[in-house]
Amino acid sequence: MPAAESRLTGKRVLVVEDEALVTMLLEEGLIDMGCEIADTASRLDDALEKANSLLFDVAILDVNLHGQKTFPIAEVLSSRGIPFVFSTGYEASSLPLSLQQAPVLQKPFQQQDLEQALGTALGV
């Protein structure tokens, strides 16, 4: 499906997700929205390194990566001023208080949920 022009066109996205199939779903959805995939990561150390070094506009963070919480990545992103969206199967209330204002994408999700969450994060 050709990418239609949207408010998210051209936004570079870092996808942090440990479930390959979900990563693939996110990738496809993002491409459909006209975004570019800056990179994907499924492990905390890898994701931390990419969050620190890559250039991108927004990140989607799975809260739980192989049993490890991705909150340190969120902190890195906050310090870099890069917005992010949490994706999780857990309740939003399980997030620490300081991170509860971040948009949350509840799995499973619809395309418009993804778009809305990213739009909220980016303020567009």
Add this chain to the structure above:
Amino acid sequence: MVEEQDVYAIGDALQHVAVADPLAALDFGFDAKHLRQLLDALPVAVYTTDAAGLVTYFNQAAADLAGRRPALGTDEWCVTWKLHLPDGTPLTHSECPMAIALTENRSVRGVEAVAERPDGTRVPFMPFPTPLRDENGELVGAVNMLLDISEHKKAERRLRQNEAWLAGQKEAFQAAMNGAPLEKSLGILIETAMKQAESERRCAFYIANPEGTELRHVVGMPDGYVKCVDGLKIGPGSLPCGLAVHRGEPVIMPDVLEEPVWEPWAWLAREFDFRGCWSFPIETASGKVVGSFAMYFKEPNGAADRDRELAAALAHTASIIISRHQESLERERISQALRESERNLAAELAAARHLQSISTSLIREGDVEALYAQIVEAAGEVMHSDMASIQVLDHENDALRLIAHKGFDAEAEATWRWIEHDDATSCGHALKTKTRIVVPDIEADEFMACTPAQEQYRKAGIRAVQSTPLVGRAGHSLGMISTHWRMPHEPSERDLRIFDVLARQAADLIERKESEDALQRRAAQLRLLLDELNHRVKNTLATVQSIAHQTLRHAPTMAEGRKSLDARLIALSRAHNVLTREHWEGANLRELVAEALAAYSNGSGPRRFDVSGNDIRLLPKAGLAISMALHELATNAVKYGALSNENGHVRIRWGGGEDAQLFRLEWSEIDGPPIEQPRRLGFGSRLIKHGLAQDLGGVVELHFEPDGLVFAIDAPLKELCGGDDKPHPRPLDDRWER
């Protein structure tokens, strides 16, 4: 007996008739002869002297009194042999009342003197010397009458003795009435008796014990003697005191050295210097023998009436005093018992109230720590102890953990935080034996002697301790409740009875707390489990969503799309089955492979799969990823590869790679139709190439070789199997061809 006034009358008559006034004498109707007969017949001693004091006449009674026959005309002044004043001072005859009457020419009255007979006996008497004068009033002589007053004197002494005895008795009664101890009141009796005694002796009182089996010395004998005879048995073979009590009649031993029964005690009699020993039972009005009175004489002595009388009087008085004393003791004992029982009742009531308040708190109070504190406080009160503690049994460590205490200092608290069951402390011992341990004195306890526990108790200032196991309703050990005293102490049965109620409450509290904790733990586990389930379901749904989305998106037709989607969901479901069988703790790769390929293995047809690899357990996630990849490979093989013709087959192998930390799995298709590189990557290929690589953190090879598809993945074992402690897979066998 001649009365005093008679004596005076006779004296007056004599004055007139004897010498001086014959006329007057005649008036009385006497002549000299008659007079002499009269005087001779008088039972009163009468004698006369001339003016010089020489004895001129004496009657028989005078000779009897003097114990001699005076020499008429020679003996001067008096008929007696020797004279004394009543106080015993010698009195010469020239100073005697008769001499005074003659020299001073006057009658002497109202004096007493003592005559000593030649045989040494003495007679107290009263003289009545009277001068005799002639008609001219010239002194011609004197007449004297000596009145024997020894009976009078004896009666007087007797009277004095009786008075003293009455006074002593009165004093003793008074002392007894005033609540003086028996030693004092009976001591007064002894003192009184001793004062009246004519010979050297000792007196003593003994009292029987309530059982009537032994005698105890009350007063009279010196300590050394008391030490030897105190606790003397009452019975037929006993010494006189015991024997007198046993028989209920006096036992008189004139000389103990002559008595066979005294033989073993002869040394005692010698040491305390007595020979005669008399014992008199003391009977109460009701006839009960309560003790004995004893007299010990320095010289051998048989019982004289006077002494028997004295002893009887003493025993009687003593019986009244002892009865009174015992009654007052009994009254005191009863009132003390009453006070004691009132005190106990009050204490029991207070304890019951306390226990009730704890029961109420147990029902209402949520703060368990506060309840433990309340229980140790109550334990201290119920047991009157200085300290108290509760411990719970920690089942993991099989040791007692201190949860509340009263009165321990910081050091004691630290020392006894944990107690092992083989510890020499009372609680360790009680835990081991499952019974209450009471140590009334840690210094006198054999079990505790020279143990570190004893030293710990000393340091904490504990001298006595008690530990009671807390037992659950089902009979299992829950903990320990202990009380500690600074002084040696043996808790009473009553205290322990109340304490056991408290222990029951403490045990119930601990049991309740333990089940509440277990319930909370289970609830928390359940919450975690539900959270995890939710997370897993959501993730699985996201996976399914992804599969559906991409399958349908790339399907040439809806029918084909639906078919592929079904197949993929079923593959996913089968993998889940394997994982569920293993409780989602892992999956055996061999089983996963069998499950993934089951749909493609035609049971009756030729063998299409050549599978080799050892048992290796994969993490659930890795298991799912490999299952899905195998499904895609198999589907592709059926459509385009080795399984699309009659002869093709697939070789699947896995095992350790060159590096022991690596795992390798291969899929190679053989004897299939020639294949070509697909024009674009479908979902299946992407799932294998990217998805699997991502999920396993490994490197995937996927080659569309003309003679068959070759797939391989190399992944770190750690990603597949989790920790390093998993057994490494066998290396791939040498049939492997690169």
